[in-house]
Amino acid sequence: SPYxxxxxxxxTARWMELLDxxxxxxxxxYLDALDLESIPLNDNSGDVWVSMNVYHHLHCLDSIRHQVAGVRCSNPHNPLANRTDHYDMDDEHFFPPHIDHCIxxxxxxxxxxPDLGVRAIAWNPDKPGAAFANNTINSACVDWDAVQNWTREHSFKEEEKLITTPDGETVFLSSQFPYHLDCH
Structure with a gap:
């Protein structure tokens, strides 16, 4: 896969496109039936800020991917929000709290x-006595392109500065959530 x-x-650009x-x-x-409240946008539209869980899960997987590779990521808008940096780490275990949260x-x-699909197990022809799981599984998937098209039609960018803190400060989204990161 290209990921x-x-x-x-x-x-990383492909992963960022997934998170767009x-x-x-x-x-x-829309949240009334769910008995939820969310942060209102400051454009007097009556709209609120939400996200689908799948985007948080993809972000977590991407954060783990960077951690395993030893790639350090930083938030250009708020260094204190850099959760993939090694802040508040237990020195003995060298394990960032953000990665623990993601796992x-x-x-x-x-x-x-759970995916309850069945995976067949086969003998590895190159290694006598060793078995492996067959990863060619037929399963029904949602139309990811349709999901992303819907979210992109309803999304907003941090440049729009639609988030205001309770004390009246307008903030960049990535100062609150590290989804737009510079990685090196």
């Missing part, structure tokens, strides 16, 4: 909505 391998600038549409605007009344989030998601 596999060491996080080169090209692969993280911040979505919807009318606040736990993905663990919960996999248990909550």
């Amino acid at each position: 596999q391998g060491y996080p080169t600038p090209e692969r 549409g993280y911040s979505i605007r919807v009318p606040s009344r 736990e989030t993905l663990r919960k998601r996999l248990i909550c909505q």
